[in-house]
Amino acid sequence: MRGFEAASGLLKQRIRDAGESRGFAVTRLLTAWPEIVGEATARMTRPVKIGYGKGGFGATLTLLVQSAHAPMVQMQLPAIREKVNGCYGYNAISRISLTQTAASGFAEGQAEFLAAAKEPAPPDPAIRAEAARSAEGVTDEGLRKALETITQNFLSRTRTPRGRT
Template sequence: MVRKPLPDPSPQRRQRGFEPAGGLVKAPVRAVGETRGFAVARLLTHWAEVAGEDLAGKTRPVKIGYGKGGMGATLTLLVKAAEAPMVQMALPHLKDRVNAVYGYAAVSHIHLTQTAATGFAEGQADFAPAPKVKPVPAPDPAILARAQGVAEGVGDPALRAALEQLAQNILSRPRS
């Protein structure tokens, strides 16, 4: 009589280790995006790269509606009412950038949906303001003198300037 080995009671473990979270949610995000008309999920996830920082701060993609033949889609963007005229002027450029993501002329029209600053629902139109640029403080004169001393013997002016800049960066770095 030949005995069959008993099944292992421990659950199956993956041998690859940790998986990135993006890989685990890729399929559900794509399925939800396709129900809203976004066949290319990159349009939603990387909107700032697609539209550019300026337009991405003013707009949000809402949906894409396709015609009967599947060509000539209409992209609907959510935009604040005060920003709509400026966005309207940039639509031809934006359409070219969106079509570059698809790889063909998928979007033929862009429709703007305007909203108030608070939006239709809580958090729906939460447009981020432009990031504030911090002024660069003047370097300490003692650090400048030490950096010039480091690059003192270099004959090439471009190389000397680069070494001085490197020394300034290293010497002014906060110590932790």
Template sequence: MSAKETQTPPDRRMRGFEPAARLLRSRIRAAGEARGFAVSRLLTHWPEVVGQEIAAQCRPVKIGYSKGGFGATLTLLTTGAAAPMLQMQLPQIRDKVNACYGYNAISRIALTQTAPTGFAEGQAQFTPAPKPAPRAPDPDVLAKAKATVADCADGDLRAALEQLAQNVLSRSEERAGRRKADT
């Protein structure tokens, strides 16, 4: 027998990369069960369960079960402005959530209104406003940056240095403008 045939395989199994969902499954289940969510899919796939439009306006917070076990109450967190529109859609939301469970687990939905920031920070994660488009750089800054890197022979390096110079020069001009406004 050769040396290769007598070697035993390593004790641990090499699994490579595991999906993040598999690694976090037990923690998500424990956190969900603490809030009454027997099916964690309701939390992790909320936009798929109720739709993107509704999911952008509300988040599931907890499920409270009655003494009999059936007829649970789902509590949704929403902003005050979105609450009247969601109130009209509660029957459709309840049907979609019950379809996720596979039976009529939810008989009532309660809406809790809150501000997207403040005391419910971390609980209410509503769709943020879109970021404003970046301003066009000042032509003087562009000219100064181009003049600063004009001696560089390598084209890629020159482009990178020019971008860096634009960033530095525009920030220094913003600071100078703020100082003038403060005085």
């Protein structure tokens, strides 16, 4: 026994084996998809598999995309290929193919696409006034705004029942 071990260490080999079975030699392509291609593109696409040719070079990346977004993604394919090859460090991907699906109903949530980021609701005027009162007297503008923001966040958070987070 090695004592406490991080969950990522326990699952690392299983994730690698599952990824390699689908052609993903670099699992970072799966785990960091939004960072590689950007949040907007990641909301519309998911990498599904990589198929290699006989020589090992010139692989084809298959992306799952919602039907409504397919034309937009099709226009972005050269940029996506460039970003993915940057992840590999060489021109591993020579072609990208798209496979389309509906937003729901694909193998019970396996094709879950990221939702667009929502703007938070403006704070209640009474909370905003209380936050301003708590930060009055602070002369530094940046510090005062930070204190107001922290106070607004604290006062507007939802209360959870005791013992739950």
